[in-house]
Amino acid sequence: MWNKYKEKFRCYNYPNSIATDRNITKFTMDMGFDAFLIEMSRKYKGDLNFIDPKDGKTILDFLKEQMELIRRTPPVNFEKADDYERTYNMIKKNGAKHSWELNKN
Numbered sequence: 001m002w003n004k005y006k007e008k009f010r011c012y013n014y015p016n017s018i019a020t021d022r023n024i025t026k027f028t029m030d031m032g033f034d035a036f037l038i039e040m041s042r043k044y045k046g047d048l049n050f051i052d053p054k055d056g057k058t059i060l061d062f063l064k065e066q067m068e069l070i071r072r073t074p075p076v077n078f079e080k081a082d083d084y085e086r087t088y089n090m091i092k093k094n095g096a097k098h099s100w101e102l103n104k105n
Contacts, residue, residue, distance in 0.1 A: 002046050007053060018066075023052040025059045029066075032080075034087050041091045048096040060096045063088040 002009075011027040014020040019030040025048065028036040037059065040046040048059050055062075067084040070077055 002040070002044070006047065007050055010054070019062070022054045022062075023059070026052065026062045029059075029063065029084065029087065032083075034083060037087060038090065041094045041096070045094070048091055048094075049102060051099050051102065056099065058097060058099045058102065060088065060092060060098050063091075064098070 007023065009024040010021060011017070011019070011024055012021055014027070017027060017030050019026040025037050025040065028034065037048075041048060051058060052062075057065075063084050067081050067088060070081040070084065
């Protein structure tokens with residue numbers, strides 16, 4: 001089901017989330033529920049290499065941008081930035097790619 005509909009799994013109308021209307025992987029990270037993405041990558045080996053039609057970016061792009069934004073916006077939430085970095089490194093190790101890597105193939 002994931003492989004067929006991954007781009008269509010979205011969370012709409014959450015005004016308190018920067019990831020509203022984007023893919024569920026981005027929304028769950030923004031809402032502090034990283035277990036979804038971790039399980040999707042580690043346990044189920046779900047394909048995370050797709051471009052979200054809403055913003056034209058992969059989950060790896062999203063994590064990197066948010067990690068950098070969090071680290072330069074006071075007051076810095078080091079815990080959230082570190083969580084994003086751990087997840088970024090883990091899914092990258094499991095094969096996730098940036099949008100620019102997908103576009104060059």
